Amino acid sequence: MADPADFVATATTELGGTSGTAGYGPPYNSTPDATQKLGPIDLQSLSGVRLPIDTANDFIIGPLQTLPNPPAAIDEWTKASDAQHAAWTTAYGDALSKAPDNDPAKVPPGDYGPVPALTGALLAMAQQGTLDPVLGAKGSFYNTDYKASILFLGDGSYFPGLADAQHLTGDQWGMMNETGNYPGQSWLWLFSALYQVEPFKSSPNADVLVVFSMVILTLLLTLVPFIPGLRSLARRIPVHRLIWRDYYKHR
Template sequence: MSTTPPNVSVRKRNDVASRPWRGPVRRYDLFKELSVGIVVVGLVIVGLSAFLSSPDDPSVTLRQWAHSAPADFVATTTAELGGTSTTAMYGPPYNSTPDATQTLGPIDLQSLSGVRIPIDTANDFVIEPLSTLPSPPVAIRIWNSAPETQRTTWTSAYAAALAAAPKNDPGKVAAGEYGPVPALTGALLQMADGGALDNVIQAPGAFYNMDYTRGILFLGDGTYFPGLADAQHLTGDQWGVMNETGNYPGQSWLWLFSFWYQIEPFSSAPNADLLVVVIMLVLSVALMLVPFIPGVRSLPKWIPVHRLIWRDYYRHK
């Protein structure tokens, strides 16, 4: 008498994988497929990449910025000294600027990590790099000995004078009480134009350094670097997160992140980054829970696209 439970034989009869295949049969050459997959496809990829690959543009440097847009460089340096640049007022993780963080009601995710990369724009971007010169400007001592209110007065007056000068040319600024600010900005411009600032601003005193945070932040505070991004179709309102240099297609899987920035209320919201992060978090959790959501998990039964894709299998079944 057989000891096999009746339901086992029933499962075997209903197991599609155990049934003999009665459909069409064709010869299969594994070596040929391997040759095509590696050699032929590889040659096609290399050949197409020579004509269709994205351009390899050189890195933008502070020297390039100072040489190409000296007026913007001086204006940005003045903002760094006065603490009015984007980096200076960003908040965590760079500084503790009040009311600078993006919040969602009482939720302040930006402040959770605290100031992990402390940056004092006046000292880190201007004073400290100039102090590394063989003959540091005397203006450094004047700046360091002045009270904070006096520094603010100097930088505010010089920033206004730069904005009023023809083409914002520092050489055409009207006379005024600017203290050491013109000397500091002029010395930094000369230092950058000579190529010395690029290495010094990253990690003073370190021979090897791979941290480009300071240089990128300094570049981003001006208008020259964002202007290059705009010309290359890389800004947020140009779906730049999905493009590579020159409007070449890039990370298509990021389209959903970029999509929210193109529509209201996100495109004009001051806390757009936080809103998009929260929305994507909710959507990601919802995607993981699809097998457990009634109705949604039954969509394949109501819309049997899989039967169209695997039509040969279901035809024989």
């Protein structure tokens, strides 16, 4: 595994319900104030929670329960209250962040409850290659739904760090870039450009605002032949004649 320390830290946030997925809102959960809105319209909530995900159970406890000998720590976790869960995961998360190299093996003793045992067992599953099939299988023999695995990986910092190094993040024009020295999706330049400027850049509703803006711009482009004044710009500003001057020279 590329970064076991990051894996354990991510698993801890999944247990504590503080990861990006846990607080995403619809379609995964109903986290308050997590949705993107267009003015008063809560577009993200319109479809509801169609793909419910409980990160603690779906990403940690559920996979561990598929082991031939599930860790005894599961029983301690399931019997504890939500407040106790939060206290354990917060304490362990803080300890991990302060440990040398964020190494779980270097975390000092503390009141972490079953969290170290649970995250350690999950790490062992991942290192053995048995976690990924369980995350997506959901009782099926064949699996084509990798949503859970992708969300789990995205909640960590290792893969987002790789994306940042390859200039693939949103504030790096990532939508139109590609890994390595290869051309990306140049036709997405306008989408990417909007994310780089205000008010989109700092807005919590950036995705909705960008999509709405693109819809408006697309409609304007589609309706150009029907908008007086705008449809005459080509005649009034004959840039095309400059570009095709050899053609127009002989007309």
